[in-house]
Amino acid sequence: MIGMVGFDADDTLWRSQDYFDEAQEAFEQILAPWADLDRPGARDRLYQVESGNIGVFGYGVKGMVLSMLEAAIELSDARISATDLQRILGLGKELLRHPVELLPGIAEAVEAIAREHPVVMITKGDLFHQESKVRDCGMADLFGRIEIVSEKDPATYRRLLAEFGLQAPQFLMIGNSLRSDILPVLALGGWGIHVPYHSTWVHERAAPVPEGERRFRQVNTAAALPAAVAELAAVAQRAP
Known part of the structure; x- marks a missing residue:
């Protein structure tokens, strides 16, 4: 689950x-x-x-x-x-x-998902800048934990999962970067939902997830996230 x-x-x-x-x-x-x-x-x-x-x-x-x-x-x-x-x-x-401008529908999506599952924020970048954006976003209270890391790779996710007391198959990650948000979690045995953004830094581009990967979904809007999470949660519930 x-x-x-x-x-x-x-x-x-x-x-x-x-x-x-x-x-x-x-x-x-x-x-x-x-x-x-x-x-x-x-x-x-x-x-x-x-x-x-x-x-x-x-x-x-x-x-x-x-x-x-x-x-x-x-x-x-x-x-x-x-x-x-x-x-x-x-x-x-x-x-x-620059101001913090929430993407359309994301606050409502996070609120809906947080009613069903504990949610955490995992972001990378300059500590001071990321802390200021978290402070100004108006959503910090929705997240049980906020992690600002120097890299998002399998080793980092493995460490965080150990701190969360979770096994990889119990964790689902949502993000716009296949390289940083999705592929490392899938590699550990977790779940991922990709929400592409219209512009991606070249460093974050990666090969697509293999077609038919059952632990992965892609959605194009924040409004579609709660349903995608529910779908993968149901798949995880049925998994041996």
Whole structure:
């Protein structure tokens, strides 16, 4: 049986990637006078720098901005002005101050699911920024626990499940990222519901779940989540 339902936060409960996409566009506009962004590989360099820095800076706005500064210096052959470096730093401050905008129908969906199952929030990113979004979202009281982790991989979920006192087949995870929210939980023997978001950071993209996986569902709206959870809970109840 399903003993607990986990929710991702960014782009599952509230908007996030849209703000990062806007910052990426602004970054390119700032950098354009200093570097030829149309040359092969130039636009991919930020992602390469950012990916290489995850192990140092972690996920989130601060790591992205530090990577932007590094990429700007590299792509401009260190010619970019201090003024424009300051503008790039300002993009990060704007990201950290953006409002928390809940996705349509998600509050009602979480409330409905919480009436049937204990629910927890599991999110990754900068601790200070994630804590501020949790505080401002207006939904924190719905969750029995809120976990902000540095990575969402099988080892992290295994540790959390041990703390929750659950076996993997008793846990269902809901999120927009197959790579972080769904595939690690399925690999442990848990259950997953994917709610795609219209924009996904390239680092979070992953191969699709194999067709016919009985422990997995995909829905396109928050309104469909309670029924999908109920369906998988019924499957889990019948499982040997």
